[in-house]
């Protein structure tokens with residue numbers, strides 16, 4: 153079994169289903185009984201794997217994790233309630249007061265907020281640098297740095313860093329390289345090939361199967377020596393490369409209570425089975441729409457890494473995701489254009505089956521000042537188009553009529 157779609161469809165159940173169901177049923181049960189007091193003790197002590205309480209583990213969620221593991225080739229996966237839940241759990245597990253994470257200001261707005269406000273309040277610092285500048289990145293790392301954190305394609309700046317170069321720095325400094333691969337999940341990006349230790353994904357996006365449900369994933373490729381991290385060193389002596397997965401499952405996620413609901417795990421298991429199909433369609437649509445938009449006079453600065461970015465083409469050979477941006481003359485023109493669209497929906501999501509569009513500066517980034525928005529690479533003239541799987545001609549027609557009217 154080597155093809156992505158085959159792997160996503162044919163993951164084995166960990167236990168034989170009583171009725172030979174082909175889909176893992178939704179186990180909407182909070183608690184699971186043990187046959188004996190001894191069995192219950194053994195499962196609490198981790199000596200006998202068994203589900204006890206759904207905040208700790210659940211059969212439907214576990215099956216989804218198995219499917220993701222099978223699909224990605226990771227040594228294991230942890231599924232949580234959202235992409236933000238995955239990011240917060242991971243940062244809380246690998247870092248503490250006085251430590252820092254090295255990243256860029258060109259990242260998803262809520263991740264920036266998590267780092268610069270919510271976690272900063274607890275003493276975790278963030279060092280912002282330009283991740284596309286390897287020398288500068290290496291120079292800001294200090295003995296308190298626990299990880300370099302990047303987005304494979306940043307949202308919404310669509311910036312692409314040299315991931316192999318960053319991996320080389322992480323290896324020299326013995327720190328983690330963590331990639332948010334929401335825009336380029338496995339199949340579009342081969343994380344271990346480029347030296348990424350941990351992959352974080354909002355499964356709300358591509359995996360959910362068309363924006364059906366929220367979810368988040370942490371994937372560990374087993375390539376980092378956790379003796380290099382003070383919070384995981386002890387765990388590493390017992391569990392080796394599984395130290396992080398172990399601590400997330402047995403403590404951090406249990407304590408935070410951020411587990412994925414069984415119902416969402418079911419939807420996302422189903423979504424995963426058509427991921428490759430949908431990704432092929434939406435990436436192809438995006439590439440063609442980017443080229444098309446470049447031919448339309450009022451449109452400025454069409455940005456799609458798949459179009460003319462050699463680094464992106466090397467790192468994402470199967471498609472550079474389904475997000476593109478372009479600029480119009482000013483904010484008023486952007487709003488006028490948005491209001492004239494008939495098929496494309498004004499909404500803040502991506503990798504829905506439907507094509508969605510948003511003006512980031514007035515929405516996702518509206519809490520920031522003009523100066524901060526400039527630093528974060530989000531001008532008032534920018535529109536973000538999250539391309540779906542509709543027929544290309546219909547999308548082109550809608551964009552063209554709204555531009556002409558505007």
Ligand SMILES: *Cc1c(COP(=O)(O)O)cnc(C)c1O
Pocket residue numbers: 234235236237260262263303307332334335354355356357366367368
């Ligand atoms: C959407 C998104 C997230 C957050 O995911 P949620 O599932 O909405 O919590 C994180 N990173 C990136 C790049 C995203 O696009």
